[in-house]
Amino acid sequence: xxxxxxxxxxxxxxxxxxxxxxxxxxxxxxxxxxxxxxxxxxxxxxxxxxxxxxxxxxxxxxxxxxxxxxxxxxxxxxxxxxxxxxxxxxxxxxxxxxxxxxxxxxxxxxxxxxxxxxxxxxxxxxxxxxxxxxxxxxxxxxxxxxxxxxxxxxxxxxxxxxxxxxxxxxxxxxxxxxxxxxxxxxxxxxxxxxxxxxxxxxxxxxxxxxxxxxxxxxxxxxxxxxxxxxxxxxxxxxxxxxxxxxxxxxxxxxxxxxxxxxxxxxxxxxxxxxxxxxxxxxxxxxxxxxxxxxxxxxxxxxxxxxxxxxxxxxxxxxxxxxxxxxxxxxxxxxxxxxxxxx
Numbered sequence: 001x002x003x004x005x006x007x008x009x010x011x012x013x014x015x016x017x018x019x020x021x022x023x024x025x026x027x028x029x030x031x032x033x034x035x036x037x038x039x040x041x042x043x044x045x046x047x048x049x050x051x052x053x054x055x056x057x058x059x060x061x062x063x064x065x066x067x068x069x070x071x072x073x074x075x076x077x078x079x080x081x082x083x084x085x086x087x088x089x090x091x092x093x094x095x096x097x098x099x100x101x102x103x104x105x106x107x108x109x110x111x112x113x114x115x116x117x118x119x120x121x122x123x124x125x126x127x128x129x130x131x132x133x134x135x136x137x138x139x140x141x142x143x144x145x146x147x148x149x150x151x152x153x154x155x156x157x158x159x160x161x162x163x164x165x166x167x168x169x170x171x172x173x174x175x176x177x178x179x180x181x182x183x184x185x186x187x188x189x190x191x192x193x194x195x196x197x198x199x200x201x202x203x204x205x206x207x208x209x210x211x212x213x214x215x216x217x218x219x220x221x222x223x224x225x226x227x228x229x230x231x232x233x234x235x236x237x238x239x240x241x242x243x244x245x246x247x248x249x250x251x252x253x254x255x256x257x258x259x260x261x262x263x264x265x266x267x268x269x270x271x272x273x274x275x276x277x278x279x280x281x282x283x284x285x286x287x288x289x290x291x292x293x294x295x296x297x298x299x300x301x302x303x304x305x306x307x308x309x310x311x312x313x314x315x316x317x318x319x320x321x322x323x324x325x326x327x328x329x330x331x332x333x334x335x336x337x338x339x340x341x342x
Contacts, residue, residue, distance in 0.1 A: 007045060011036045056320040057095040063315050064118035065308075066101045066111065066128040068154075068200070074231050074258040075284040076304060080154065083308025091312065096320075098312065099123065105231045106197050108133035115139055125149040125319050127311035130157050132201040149318050151311040154304075155202040163318060164325040166310045168302040168332050170202040174209025176334060177254060177279050178218060180298050181210075184277050188220040189252040192243045196231040196257035206256050206281075224250055229259040236262030244270045255280035260287055264295040283337045291339055303332035 004022070008015045013032050021028050021036040022045070028036075065084055067077050081100065088098035099118060103111040108131045118126065126143070130136050130152055137157055144150055144161030156165040181189060193210075196203045207226070214221050224247050229236035236259025244250060244266065253276055255263050260280045267276050278296045280287065282304070290296045310330055317323040 007036060007039050007043065010039050056316075059095070059124075059320065061096045061125075061316075061319060062121065062123045063091075063096065063098050063312060064101065064115075064121070064123040064126045064128075065098060065153075065311070066103055066114050066118070066126070066130075068105045068129050069102060069231055069258070075286055076258060076282045078284065079282075079304035080308040083305035083310075084312065085308075086305070087309040087312045091316065094320075096316065103129075103131070105131070106199055107131075108135045108199070111136055112139050115143075125151070125315035127151045127153050127315065129154040130160075130201075131199050132157060132204070133199050149315055151314050153307050153311045155200050157201065164311075164314050164328055164330060166314070166330040166332070167307050168202065168334065169329075170205040171209040171212075173281070173300055173302065173334055174206035174211075175213045176209075176300060177206065178210045178213030178221075180300070180336070181252060181254065181277070181279050182213075182218040182221060184279070184297050185221065185252055187218065189222070189277065190247075190249050191221060191223050191252045191254055192240075192247060192250040193223060193226040193254045193256060194229055194236060194240055194243070194259065194263055195226060196229060196259070198228070200257070203256050210254060221252075229257075229262070231258040233259050233262035235259065237266045238262075240266035241270060244272060244276075251275060252277040253279070257281065260284075260290065260296070264290050267295065283335075283342070288337075288342055291337060291342060294339065297338070299337040301335035301337055303335075306332050 004015050004018045008018045013036060017028055017032060018036050021033050022040060067080060068074060084098060084100060099121060101114040103114055111131050112135060128150065130140065137160055140150055140157060140160040150162040152162050152165045154167045193207060195207055198204050214223060225243055227239035227243050229239050240263040253263065255278060267273065280296050280299050283299050283301050287296060287299055291299055314325050
């Protein structure tokens, strides 16, 4: 949320000059006027923002943010939290606070308890990575039906009445994974899938997109089996080891979510190093080392920092300034990471 002071610093003029330009209060050097106007437009400044900023400070707004697991069990969310904390630090200048909570990936009751806890704490808006479970869907609908603003991040519940979704187009990212698998396996592979949870829409839709492409376009690739690891590295090690023991013919793995380190450790302990092509998501610090070593062939990234920050911007605009989001879906960019471009 830009201020007159920030525009003045960027334009190299006084705050009085900025005020005169934005509010048409007197003559200003044409060059300076153009410069100020261009910067204000680039920052999406509106002339009545100063008054709204003061009103927002008086409200002392509080936002809640619920993520899956924790940053230790799912390192991907470290980068999401970086985005949250960076934006929260900026929002604190306007008297806005942000509370973060962590829910177990397959425990809808806990997620509902966290929602209720944040509501009791007096939050004015909620960003959430939701579990796709009837109890959670019902609770979010109760909130949105009452006019309470909710933004989903990283995973979605489209028909819940939420304001917007910020995150990857997960069906498309599953199709992308299929295309990559087809390329690196030269059109022929026996694939094992390890996913976090069928209760998480971004996981199930990635698998759906991957399966759709394999079935309709890349028929030389066969899906052998699917295992669930609940986004946990230890469980991922166990289920991947079981998968490779029961199906030694598998020569490629599609790792749908977290648990990448555990899965790669199972590959190594089973003696399949260099024999199995792995496609995964995200470039966490651990994943980057696995990419460098060749354990992971390709990782698909999804701009976690933006997934953390953008929902807070949407809530601020809606609650603080009465501005509805200009679109329903804010899809993050998919990136392709290999050893050579880390």
